[in-house]
Amino acid sequence: MKNFTFSTFLKCKSVSFLAMVLICSISFAQNPYTIQFQDESIDMPENIDTFQWDQMPENSELANGYVGWVQFYQTPTQDIQDLFASNNLQLLDYIPHQTYLFYFPANTSVQFLRQSGVRSIVPVEGRFKLSQDLKNGNIGEWAAVGNHILVTLQHHDLVDTQFVIDDLATKQISVHEQYRDSNNIDLLIPNNCLDALSELPYVKWVEVIVAPSVPDDTRGRSIHRANNIDTETTGGRKYDGTGVAVMCRDDGAVGIHVDFEGRAYGLVGNGGGTHGDGVSGIMAGAGNFYPTRKGMASGSDLHIVNYVASFLDSATLNLINANTVQVTNSSYSNGCNAGYTTIARTVDTQMTTLPNLLHVFSAGNSNGLNCGYGAGNQWGNVTGGHKQGKNVIATANTNYLGVLEGSSSRGPAHDGRIKPDIAAHGQGQLSTSNNHTYQTFGGTSAAAPGIAGVSAQLYQAYMDENGGTMPSGSLIKAILMNTANDYGNVGPDFKFGWGMVNGLRAAMAIEDGRHLTDDITQGNTNTHSISVPAGTIQARFMVYWADAPATAGASPALVNDLDLVVTDPGAGTHLPWVLDTTPNPANLDTPATNGVDHLNNVEQVLLNNPAAGTYDIDVTGFNVPMGPQEYFVVWEFITENLVLTYPTEVETFIPNETQTIHWDATNIVSNILVEYSTDNGASWSTIATVAPTQKNVNWSVEDVQTGEGLIRITSGAFQDQSNENFSISRFPAGLTVDSVCPTEATFSWNAVAGAETYDFYILGAEYMEIVGNTANTTITVPIPDPTTNDIWYGVAARNDTEGWVSRRTNSGRHTSGLDCVVLGVEDSVLASNVSLYPNPAADQVFVSLIDSSFNNFEITVINSLGQTMQTLSANGNEAAINISNYTTGLYFVTIEVDGQTTTKKLVVK
Structure with a gap:
């Protein structure tokens, strides 16, 4: 560490000013006016009593004024900050401690500065403008x-x-x-x-200039709890990101894929790399092709642009400035542990000026590299300057069981701040590739879009609770961190950050309104009272703020420093988590303790088994040089020790496949027994008994057919089980296209034992939609123009008596074109013997069988969207259909007699 002090400086017009420095043995701890800038400690002279503007060198003169460093005896109050601003005395950037980069007009009164608490004024030597x-x-x-x-x-x-x-x-x-x-x-x-x-x-x-861009690549929905907030259950949560837009900043065009049908914008087209395809599928894929490969926010709009390291490209700026996009994902690296760069400043600035924005990044796959933090190659290797931003999210990478991947970059940030911010499953995911295909995708490149997608789901949850108003990206980040499952060491750490994302708990915090916002100024304290209910086994209180951008090169990068203290009903005080940032492997891997944090723009107090009552949340503006500072307080109350999270809703499993059972466990000390039932709990069979710290286990699904599946977990006196029954069944095989005619197509498949009927799906505007149900293994459905549109189709078996439904088959695809089968003799006979009149019709239409040998027939009416309007049975040769409530348009009437079918067009006027 270098130590310098400014000497007396002189005015010099003919040459560039060089501030003379000499080695100073005074340490920062001994001198509160020493400032830290990069690798240098600088002693600021106490010169305000003798200072005159003509002492400033020529290279400090700018825009009819001066630029330099100004230091105060103490951080100026908000009144002084406001007074300076009203007089065009600009405090441009903050440099710890009590020092600013300034611009003051040439006529600024030095006496006014003295009276305002200024201690020192010096020019900025050129060396301090260089990284x-x-x-x-x-x-x-x-x-x-x-x-x-x-x-x-x-x-x-x-x-x-x-x-x-x-x-x-x-x-x-x-x-x-x-x-x-x-x-x-x-x-x-x-x-x-x-x-x-x-x-x-x-x-x-x-x-x-920023280092070259390198992609960070090498079963996410359940471990992220995204499935719990986007369910198929009637009355369940349906947060799929609808109304929210996400951005993939990556390697160019994302290939055409049915999983993005109707929702992809920007660079869409086959060819080029597939890194952005993998990112996009995890973030926003709909699972239209393979239903098991659905992404997090399947209802969000997906905007695709190129990754540009500066974050100042027009494509990005146009979309975020207009609030067209709210959540961005960049899974790229540029260098390693690069410090607080101009790009870090850019992304922090964007998130403070665009409140609805949330930048999500990969943490990098550079563990094993020594990037200069000082603790070897297992620490301090988060990649890219943008990831060092205070307001953004950097994501660690785990496998599907939540085990941290050895390649996942670790913190701290260059100045000791907590990085990564959070963890997600990335390794070994199956995601989209170009031209309607899939790929194996992994690394923090795959973990980050998991966080981005869950964030979009939470945006929708907030909008649903707040009349469509968009949330602050900072609030969503705070809720994500405060509700995360604690992985790794207790409390935050430099591997997992604040833990594994838990979308369900985050959504519940939003639904319950467990958050507030306020602002704070220098030296003041705000107190917020929050009631902790009886039965709470763990309470978490977090304060988070989108911090003002630091000056490039600053270390530490924190500008506004808020302090959190929680006072319980018995007047006991509780301090937040702090980590040891000493550049030594043992120190960096030491679990968090409690203390005062002056590094991070997030602080959390966690209390196990708290007493019920009112808790005071004190937020103090310990050092707010760029105020006022908005902040968020979020809180989490955990009232159950053991909570099953997958499967909990209506799911469809296949015999003998491997499913991973997930749960949340808080303050558990006994082993956990995991069981399954296929008869709605009448009997139970053991899957495994695992340690109390474990949060998941694999299960080979039993080879049965049932609609009464349940999972149960037990630890001592604590127990939980599935909220809804799941199904186990094989899905139909042999799905084929039999014929494609101008207005309809016929499909067939093999029967599934025990199935009563089959739901048939066709791709709609965005998703696979049920367009018909039949007891047969063949169906004819209306289709849009097959000469210009591909047909995507699938089928699922069901037995409503036994309450089970199979998983939908992977979608088949018929490329555009006709393959119309000429009617056979029997079909032709039926078609020629069916009369549909009047046609067009308004209130009622009749179906008549001319040949008396045909009788007792079934009628199905389908609209032009493929939706079944009504079905009825007719005895005899004629039936009337009430169409008085139909809207004007084209309909299809299918008549089935003795296994033969024919379809007639009906125009309703």
């Missing part, structure tokens, strides 16, 4: 071009970007890339001009 890598000559090969290097320059808002570009051109510095609506410019510069570049007054920051 640590640039100062130390760490230039990656991607940034070296002959004797030139590629850098990203950030200029002050006080000057126009075009002015900067024109001025740089006079110095033989060329623009490599300019970003819309941004002060960031990528430059190609001679490798010997860094010092001169950094001394330019409009230059705020310079860093090595």
Whole structure:
């Protein structure tokens, strides 16, 4: 660690100002006015009593004023912050401690500054505008071009970007890339001009251009509890992301796939890579082709753009600025443990200025790399500068049992903050690929879209509870973290973050309104009273805030520092979790303890077996230099020790397949017995007995046929079982297309033993929809124009008497074109002997069999969408159909006699 102190500085018009420094042995702990910037400790001089503006060097003059660092004796109150703002005294960025990058007009009164608590004013030496890598000559090969290097320059808002570009051109510095609506410019510069570049007054920051983008790739719904909040049960939760839009920022076009039917926008088309396809399927696939490969938010709109590391590309900005997209996913890396970069600042800024936005990222698959944190190759290797953002989500990767993958990148962040933020299943998932195919997909690339998809589900849950109002992305992040299942060490850790996502508990917190928002200013305390009900076995209180973006290169990156203290009904006080950030493997793997946190923009107090009563939640503005600061308080009450989470609703299993049973266990000490029943609980059979820390087990489904399946889990006095029966049955085999005619198609399949009827599916505007039910193993249904549209179809068996239904078959596909079978003699005879009149009709239509040898027939009426309007049986040769409640349009009337069928068109006027 380098220590420096500013000496007395002099005005010099003819040469660039160089602040003289000398080695200082005073440590930060001894001097509260020492500031930390990258790898240097800097002692700020107490010079306000003798300071005059003419002491500032020429390279500090900008826009009829000055830029530099200003330090206060103590963090200014909100009144002083507001007074400065009203007088155009701009406190641009905060640098711990009590120090800001400033712009003050040239006529600013030094006396006013003294009276406002200013201690020190110094110019910013050029070296402090350069990233640590640039100062130390760490230039990656991607940034070296002959004797030139590629850098990203950030200029002050006080000057126009075009002015900067024109001025740089006079110095033989060329623009490599300019970003819309941004002060960031990528430059190609001679490798010997860094010092001169950094001394330019409009230059705020310079860093090595971002490292090349690398994709982070190598049975998610149940372990994420996404299935619990998107159920098929009547009256169950149906949060599938409808009304919410997600964004896949990835490797280009996502291939055409039936699982995105009617919901994909932007770069859609076959060809190219398949990384974005895998991400999109986990996040938003509908399972239209394979019903078992449904993604998290199957009702969300999917927008596809290219991954651009700057996050300033027009495709991204257009969609997030217009609030067209609320949740983004980027499963890419750029370097490793890169510190708080311009890109980290960009994504943090976007989430503070666009409240409905939530950025979700992969944490990376770089465990095993030493990325400079100081604890070897198993720690501090979260990839990419954008993932170091305070307000975004970085996701760890587990297998389908919740075991952390060895490749999953670990925290801390560069400054010791908790990263990753949360964990999800990514490894070995089956997801979409291009041209209606699937692929095996994994890594944190697959974990992140799991979080993004569950987030979209939670957005919908919030909208349903709040009259369609969109939630803050920060609130959704807070609820995700506070309701996560605790995996790894107790409390947060640097492997799983705050734990494994639990979509069900998160949705219940939203439904119950267990959240509030307020704001806080410097030095003040807000108290919120929350009642903990009797019977609560665990209470969690969390405060979270979208922190103001830090200045690039800052360490620590925290700007506004809030403190949480919880006071119980007995006046006992409780502090939040804290982790040991010492760069040593043993320290970093030590379980969290309780204390005061001055690193993270999230704090949580967890209480086991809390007494019922009123708890005071004190939120204090310990250090709020950029206030006021909005924050969220969220709370979670767990009242059951053991909760089965899968299967709990109506599910359809296949004999002999492997299913993974999932549950939540809180404060459990006894082994857990897992059992199943196929007769609605009349008898039980053992699946396994597992340790109290285990939260899932595999089960080979019994080879039976039933609609009365249940799972039960027991640990000592605690027990839970499925809320609804599940079915076990084989699905129909041999599904084929028999004929495709201009307005209808005929399909057939093999019978399933015990089936009473069959539900037949056709792809609708977005999803596979039931268009008919028959007791036969063949069906004829109306279809849209088959000469231009593919037909996707499937079938499921059911027995309503026994209460079971099979899983729908994987969808078949008939590519566009006719394959119309000419009617056989018997069918032709039936068709010629059926009369449908009047046609068109308005109130009533008659079906008559001309040949008296035909009688006792069945009638089915289907509309043009494939929906069955009515069925009836006729005795004799004629029947009347009441169509008075039909809307105007085309209908299909199918008549079945002695196993023969014919279909007539009916026009209702």
